[in-house]
Amino acid sequence: MARTDRTARIAASVARSAGAPELVDTLTALEGSALSSLLLEVFRARAARVSPADLLHAAERAVHQPSSADARLLNRFDAAAFGAAAGFEARDLAPVAPLGACAALAGVHPNNVLGALRGAEVLGDPTVPLALEAALRRRDREARRGPPLRLCASARLLRLQPVDAPGFTPHFRLFSLVTAGRDVGEHRFETDALTDHVLVWLRLASTLQRQGFRFRRIEVEISDLEAISALLRAQGVDEDEIRSVAAAHRVGAADAVLAERGVELPSVVDDPRAALGAAHAQLPEEVALRLDRVRERVFPVIAAAYPAVVLRLDLSRLEGLGYYRGLALRIRFHGPAGMLPVADGGVTTWTQALLSDRKERLFVSAIGTELLCKLYRPLG
Incomplete structure (x- = not known):
């Protein structure tokens, strides 16, 4: 502000x-x-x-400098990612999006996106044009009755907010996934899409490890931002204040705000009903049911496919409040740079807004290609 x-x-x-x-x-x-x-x-x-x-x-300005990551390594990463996302239709995105796209859908302030002339802005979030394409292809009611649409893309984007975190630069490459579909009841779309996206990222991680990328332990955190919002409200916390300091490139910044007030949120939840106790009754019924379904449907599939991965339900996540509307994922890799969040995603309402249809559902996620190729790259 x-x-x-x-x-x-x-x-x-x-x-x-x-x-x-x-x-x-x-x-x-x-x-x-x-x-x-x-x-x-x-x-x-x-x-x-x-x-x-x-x-x-x-030309000396960082925004004009080429990436310091090896271009061949970036290409190897993309090949592995497209292979891991074989069930997703691959798209090559335009370098610009409609002016205001990031602000209207993702809530990114226009100051942080490079506006261009002729009604365009430089790509600031690759999931936004993927969501726009999904909406265009699902405008027809008959298309909306079909199976979910799965799209993926590798793209370089530009963000102009000041960042002092190591490894972050104004322009960087992400690999993104988008699943657009219809509400079929019982949170089936959300849990299926969440499982699908996590499995893509873990398949990619397995391939990268075989190629010599240096990370060991992998942690998958599943959160529900609506549940976290309800827990914050129950403890008298102003959610807008948390949003103002929580950001993907400042993981943990909002924790200090809660610590000052003596507010605690559960970071490792085996059984939501048991872990939350009386607070569980304060959750909206749909949110409580969704947490149960994540434990019943999502966790067993991921654990069976990747038993060595640390998998947990985290109800302490503060990044993404107001951005994701329900389930969210975050994946951390442990390696030479420490334990860093490298993949992030969740449910958004973008296609609901674009198509004026409350039954539409959209799950988006992305992994930091640039970050991994710079900080976890193979030796030699």
């Missing part, structure tokens, strides 16, 4: 200096084509003033 306020103040100051205090509102009210024409001329004039020396200086 502070960064947003600062941007607004700077824009207002520039408008006043130009003698047009209403400049931002005036430009915002322009038709898209008119604004594009105006800005195209502005950028044409600015580009004409750029010298070779200016270019060389600009």
Whole structure:
């Protein structure tokens, strides 16, 4: 929020200096084509003033630098990932998405995505265009009655929020999965999609280990963000405050807020009813049933396929509140860089909003290609 306020103040100051205090509102009210024409001329004039020396200086910025990961290793990773996701239709995404896509669907602030001219923005989240394609292909009611649509993609994206975490850079590659389908009752879609995505990531991990990637213990955390929200409300915690400090690149940042208030959430839950005690009764009935079904349906399948993987139900996760709407997954690999979350995903309401259909369901997830190839790469 502070960064947003600062941007607004700077824009207002520039408008006043130009003698047009209403400049931002005036430009915002322009038709898209008119604004594009105006800005195209502005950028044409600015580009004409750029010298070779200016270019060389600009090329030093991290956002313009090529990835430090070995390109051949990235390609090997992608080959392994597409193999692990053989049940998903592979797509090669456009480098841009419709302007405002990340903000409208994923809630990413526009300041953190590079807006472009002509109604576009540089790709900031590959699951967003995959969700848009799924919605386009499921617009027809007959298509919605068909089987779930499974899509996957490898893509380089750009995020502009300041990040000081090791291994994170402004642009990076992710491999993403999307499953779009219909509510068939008893949380069947959600539990099936969750199982499917986790198994893809574990198949990929097995392949990478055989190729020499250096990670040992693998932990799979399954969470339910609606259950966690209910537990927070029951203890008088303002969920909006938690959202403001919790982020995927700041894992654990929100824990300090809870610690200050003496609030604890269960991180290892064998039996939700027993572990939560009286708090279990405060969960919405549908949420309580969903937790039971995860234990009954999801855990046995994953444990049977990968018995060495540490698998747990975690009701202490704070990252993703308001982003995921129910079940979520997070996978950690232990290796030279420590135990890092490398895959993340969950249920969203994006296709419900796009198709104005509350029965639509969407499960998205992604793994950090760049992170793994930089921090867990094979030796030699």
